[in-house]
Amino acid sequence: MTRSAFAAGTAYIDGRYMPIGEAAIPITDWGYRRSDVTYDVVGVWDGNFFRLDDHIRRFRASMQKFRFNPKESDDDIKAVLHRCVALSGLRNAYVAMDCLRGRPAPGVAYHPINARNYIAAFAIPWIWVMSPEVQARGAQFIIAETLRIPPSSVDPTAKNFHWADLTRGQFEAHDRGADFAILLDSDGNVTEGPGFNIFIVIDGTVVTPDAGVLEGITRKSVIELCQELSYPHEVRRVSAAEARGADEIFAATTAGGIMPGSRIDGRILGNDRPGPISAKLRETFWAKRANGWHATPVDYDMLVANVA
Amino acid sequence: MTRSAFAAGTAYIDGRYMPIGEAAIPITDWGYRRSDVTYDVVGVWDGNFFRLDDHIRRFRASMQKFRFNPKESDDDIKAVLHRCVALSGLRNAYVAMDCLRGRPAPGVAYHPINARNYIAAFAIPWIWVMSPEVQARGAQFIIAETLRIPPSSVDPTAKNFHWADLTRGQFEAHDRGADFAILLDSDGNVTEGPGFNIFIVIDGTVVTPDAGVLEGITRKSVIELCQELSYPHEVRRVSAAEARGADEIFAATTAGGIMPGSRIDGRILGNDRPGPISAKLRETFWAKRANGWHATPVDYDMLVANVA
Numbered sequence: 001m002t003r004s005a006f007a008a009g010t011a012y013i014d015g016r017y018m019p020i021g022e023a024a025i026p027i028t029d030w031g032y033r034r035s036d037v038t039y040d041v042v043g044v045w046d047g048n049f050f051r052l053d054d055h056i057r058r059f060r061a062s063m064q065k066f067r068f069n070p071k072e073s074d075d076d077i078k079a080v081l082h083r084c085v086a087l088s089g090l091r092n093a094y095v096a097m098d099c100l101r102g103r104p105a106p107g108v109a110y111h112p113i114n115a116r117n118y119i120a121a122f123a124i125p126w127i128w129v130m131s132p133e134v135q136a137r138g139a140q141f142i143i144a145e146t147l148r149i150p151p152s153s154v155d156p157t158a159k160n161f162h163w164a165d166l167t168r169g170q171f172e173a174h175d176r177g178a179d180f181a182i183l184l185d186s187d188g189n190v191t192e193g194p195g196f197n198i199f200i201v202i203d204g205t206v207v208t209p210d211a212g213v214l215e216g217i218t219r220k221s222v223i224e225l226c227q228e229l230s231y232p233h234e235v236r237r238v239s240a241a242e243a244r245g246a247d248e249i250f251a252a253t254t255a256g257g258i259m260p261g262s263r264i265d266g267r268i269l270g271n272d273r274p275g276p277i278s279a280k281l282r283e284t285f286w287a288k289r290a291n292g293w294h295a296t297p298v299d300y301d302m303l304v305a306n307v308a
Numbered sequence: 309m310t311r312s313a314f315a316a317g318t319a320y321i322d323g324r325y326m327p328i329g330e331a332a333i334p335i336t337d338w339g340y341r342r343s344d345v346t347y348d349v350v351g352v353w354d355g356n357f358f359r360l361d362d363h364i365r366r367f368r369a370s371m372q373k374f375r376f377n378p379k380e381s382d383d384d385i386k387a388v389l390h391r392c393v394a395l396s397g398l399r400n401a402y403v404a405m406d407c408l409r410g411r412p413a414p415g416v417a418y419h420p421i422n423a424r425n426y427i428a429a430f431a432i433p434w435i436w437v438m439s440p441e442v443q444a445r446g447a448q449f450i451i452a453e454t455l456r457i458p459p460s461s462v463d464p465t466a467k468n469f470h471w472a473d474l475t476r477g478q479f480e481a482h483d484r485g486a487d488f489a490i491l492l493d494s495d496g497n498v499t500e501g502p503g504f505n506i507f508i509v510i511d512g513t514v515v516t517p518d519a520g521v522l523e524g525i526t527r528k529s530v531i532e533l534c535q536e537l538s539y540p541h542e543v544r545r546v547s548a549a550e551a552r553g554a555d556e557i558f559a560a561t562t563a564g565g566i567m568p569g570s571r572i573d574g575r576i577l578g579n580d581r582p583g584p585i586s587a588k589l590r591e592t593f594w595a596k597r598a599n600g601w602h603a604t605p606v607d608y609d610m611l612v613a614n615v616a
Contacts, residue, residue: 011335024332025340027319027406027430032333034471035343066472067479098335101475110437112475113482122335129418147460152494153473154457162470163342164374165461167409167420171375174421186460186494 009124010087012080017087020122031100035161036112038062043254044085044093044123048295050254052078054217058159059097065158068099068117077119082299084123089300092126094255129195129256130179135282138262138274140178141193141249143240144169148183148191148212156191157215166194178263180251182243185212190238193251196259198238201248201277206233218252221294225281248275250282258282317432318395320388325395328430339408343469344420346370351562352393352401352431356603358562360386362525366467367405373466376407376425385427390607392431397608400434402563437503437564438487443590446570446582448486449501449557451548452477456491456499456520464499465523474502486571488559490551493520498546501559504567506546509556509585514541526560529602533589556583558590566590 009020031037040059043050056074063070072080077097085093097119104114130139146168154162169181182193190198191212197219199208206226208219226233243249248269249261258281260274269275274282289295317328339345348367351358364382371378380388385405393401405427412422438447454476462470477489490501498506499520505527507516514534516527534541551557556577557569566589568582577583582590597603 013335020336023335025335027321027331027333027428028328028432032340033469034475035469036471036475066475109439110435111482112478120335124336127418131417147458149457149461149470150455150494152455153461154470154476160472161341161343162457162462162472163344164468164470167342167344167374168462170420174419186458 006087007089009090009122010084011120011122012084013120014118017083020124023120023122025100025120028103029100030103030112030115031098034101036066036101037098037161038066038068039096039098039159039161041094041096041254042081043126044090044095044298045126045289047091047298047300048289048292049081049095049298050289051217051221051294052081052296054220054294058215058217059099062158062160063099065155066160067112068101070099070117070119072119077121079302080119080121081123082302084121085298086300086302088123090123090125093123094125094127095121095123097121127255129253130251130259134179135256135259135274138260138269138272139180139251140263141180141182141261142173142176142178142265143190143243144172144181144183146172146181146183147186150185151212156213159214163194170194176266182264184240188240190240190243196251196253196256198243199250199252200238200243200246201275202242202246204232204277206231206277206281207238207242208235209238210235211237216252218254218257221285222252222258222281225284225288229280229284231277248278250274250278258285314395315397317398317430318392319428319430320392321428322426325391328432331428331430333408333428334411336411337408338411338420338423339406342409344374344409345406345469346374346376347404347406347467347469349402349404349562350389351434352398352403352606353434353597355399355606355608356597356600357389357403357606358597359525359529359602360389360604362528362602366523366525367407370466370468371407373463374468375420376409378407378425378427380427385429387610388427388429389431390610392429393606394608394610396431398431398433401431402433402435403429403431405429435563437561438559438567442487443564443567443582446568446577446580447488447559448571449488449490449569450481450484450486450573451498451551452480452489452491454480454489454491455494458493459520464521467522471502478502484574490572492548496548498548498551504559504561504564506551507558507560508546508551508554509583510550510554512540512585514539514585514589515546515550516543517546518543519545524560526562526565529593530560530566530589533592533596537588537592539585556586558582558586566593
């Protein structure tokens with residue numbers, strides 16, 4: 001197989017590399033059939049991973065929370081990610097790593113403790129969760145009727161594919177002519193949206209929820225940027241009313257960075273365009289990344305014998 | 309490809325039949341990556357589907373609740389299931405049908421409304437959720453600390469793979485030396501276990517929860533059997549205390565039928581063996597099935613040209 005077969009993307013599944021088009025999960029695997037899987041996503045921009053070690057650390061923590069124990073070490077996983085990007089030759093890539101439960105062998109008790117867990121990973125061309133056009137005009141958010149799955153059922157700090165609530169929220173957004181849903185918890189506090197953390201700006205203070213959410217790595221980067229730019233910032237409960245009455249609102253995610261909003265529940269924020277603090281944070285985020293902030297260069301020479 | 313290649317099981321994915329070992333879901337499909345999928349499972353025992361039309365009706369209702377719209381009609385799906393069983397030649401089979409979201413094509417907005425939904429299905433040798441040995445001694449249940457995902461987040465009547473809560477419950481059961489977890493809702497009422505509905509028997513009355521659960525087809529069959537056997541029965545809220553103090557307890561599922569318990573939270577029920585009402589229901593269930601109750605014979609001559 002030649003390297004060009006991998007240009008559309010490269011995957012690794014349980015020890016083997018392959019073109020992304022061949023990468024698939026057995027229909028009987030509990031990783032699919034019980035969504036018994038955890039994952040993480042790291043971005044590669046201009047040939048550099050962003051905060052690679054942070055993502056690997058969170059991925060390992062997620063695996064431990066769900067009691068996954070694959071054969072690969074953290075260094076092995078890092079090498080897999082470098083190789084997936086190197087084989088595909090991508091300079092801007094969306095790089096995912098999954099750990100799946102697998103499935104007990106026939107004849108063994110039908111319990112997750114009897115399954116052999118394994119790693120899958122892939123690099124594909126960069127995906128914008130929110131298109132650059134929407135980012136420029138500012139996303140239109142709604143607060144969904146559907147509530148986020150609570151931490152008493154599924155730990156939101158362990159990244160998972162339990163997205164039916166988020167997907168239902170996205171249909172609510174569609175039906176109401178908006179771009180993205182924000183979900184509340186059962187106490188009426190803001191949690192997160194489909195694949196992103198939420199920030200609001202009130203009287204110059206940047207605020208993000210402290211509970212019921214993924215501890216996002218872009219979220220962490222926003223907090224660092226607030227410190228650097230001397231913006232007051234708080235990590236605390238955020239009520240739906242506060243979000244609806246905010247001066248600015250933005251989302252934060254690996255596959256999108258800092259994504260400003262312009263409306264919430266139909267209410268126009270500012271000039272129906274990204275607010276000044278959101279815009280400044282976004283601009284600073286990408287400027288610093290271009291200058292090597294938290295960057296790990298992809299080792300493009302790191303190819304492997306078993307795919308030659 | 310010869311028919312023998314299908315003997316371990318047969319799958320259908322989006323129009324194509326294949327041996328089960330080749331059946332897989334693309335790693336980038338939202339059916340896997342966002343668990344944006346619904347499913348159903350129908351049993352084949354001694355060459356007969358059990359309540360096939362009920363399963364097809366529920367599968368269609370689940371698809372509508374999640375806003376899936378695949379190309380296959382109900383009759384098409386029935387034909388697919390007959391063919392999967394016929395190609396594998398199985399007399400006792402676990403027959404699953406899934407409808408997956410798919411994924412938006414590149415360049416189209418990254419929203420589930422833009423994905424083409426499709427059907428996957430397979431027949432494999434019968435699986436016992438609870439082994440016959442455990443059924444004979446009676447399962448040991450625990451009430452888990454983990455709570456069931458609430459209906460305000462994910463509709464439990466639309467069958468789905470959001471199982472992280474149930475899986476965590478199964479680890480709790482393992483850690484406490486028991487077989488199966490039962491999950492409560494946030495009000496402390498019994499919901500369901502991993503893949504089954506729960507029934508308790510109190511003073512001769514058979515009781516099952518009315519809310520926050522899958523409307524199980526074996527559950528419905530149990531209610532019909534109670535009517536036939538003149539057992540008093542109620543469908544209503546069931547508190548954890550009632551379950552802990554019950555005279556008998558049993559689970560009901562397609563891949564297991566009526567599965568009696570012998571302990572809950574370490575407390576021994578009766579003689580540490582299945583109780584008399586549970587045992588009578590189980591015996592009657594299988595006796596009636598052997599006599600063609602709600603049976604649809606598999607059309608074993610229904611093979612297809614495209615796999616010849």
